[in-house]
Amino acid sequence: MPDASAPLVQVEGLTKRFTVRSGRRTRQLRALDGVGFALRRGETLGLVGESGCGKSTLARTLLMLERPDGGTVRFDGTDPFALRGKELLDFRRRVQMVFQDPYDSLNARMTAGEIIAEPWRTHRGMYATSRDRAARVRELLHLVGLRPSDAERHPQEFSGGQRQRIGIARALALAPDVVVCDEPVSALDLSVQAQVLNLLAELQRELGVSYVFISHDLSVVRHVADRVAVMYLGRIVESGTTEQVFDRPRHPYTAALLSAAPSLDRSARANRVVLEGEIPSPLEPPSGCRFRSRCWKATDVCAVEAPPLHRDGSGHGAECHHPLVAEPEALAEAR
Secondary structure (H helix, E strand, C coil): CCCCCCCCCCEEEEEEEEEECCEEEEEEEEEEEEEEECCCCCEEEEEEEECCCHHHHHHHHHCCCCCCCEEEEECCCCHHHHHHHHHHHHHHHHHEEEEECCCCCCCCCCCHHHHHHHHHHHCCCCCCHHHHHHHHHHHHHHHHHCHHHHHHCCHHHHHHHHHHHHHHHHHHHHCCEEEEEEECCCCCCHHHHHHHHHHHHHHHHHHHHHEEEEECCHHHHHCCCCCCEEECCCCEEEEEEHHHHHHHHCCCHHHHHHHCCCCCCCHHHHCCCCCCCCCCCCCCCCCCCCCCCCCCCCCCHHHCCCCCCCECCCCCCCEECCCCCCCHHHHHHHC
């Protein structure tokens, strides 16, 4: 029996580069550059960061849609990239995905029942007979709050929230251990977002599934995540429990992200951090600390040395030469 206290997924030093050609010039884009984190059973890890920071590449690597150039991925202690044949097929069952757009991620020519049952065409041993498959489809529809009769309807007959429920049912069809949720509610109305998020939480409590939850919406991440990892230009610059990261940020970039979130609090608006400049190109990241060109705490050492990881006894860590110590004083310094 697996050790319940051990990480289900352990990632260390993960790197992934893409070759970019412009005319005769060839350059390397560092999508992931030394990423590391752990995911435990029944836990939700929120991944946040601006577009282009590497969140989607990390998700595709976890799904084995991309092979890393370096580092290690361990799933229950096993390297999935070393698996072949049936062992690899069995592993793919254990990690599934819920996509961002419920309108584009479902085949309009298929019924809801056919969409949910589609993974079993590859994993044939799970439900051998059509009767077994039909029964399990009805169970999954009920599990996500839809009616058994909805199995005969097509995606265009459902609302956006209902379509995302079908996508969730499809992801659960193979009884995965980990579900990667890539902006799963960003295309939905606010009222529907809450319904889908509550459904994901209920399913986690009932099934014990782990989530990697990717989102640019910090309020959503705060609502669903147990732990949060903040990414910037291919690196995780801060990680910790949701309370630690949101209430006591240690990296200046995290503080700036949180400060940019809409708020009715006058003091929060008064202490808002305004970053200058644009995000550097991942093709030519700054030397030393990648955030230094936009950071109000940058000094000479930030330009020549990669920042060390400062981690406290609780596991809250930040890669920074000058980590923030206290709030709101540290934010006031940035104004």
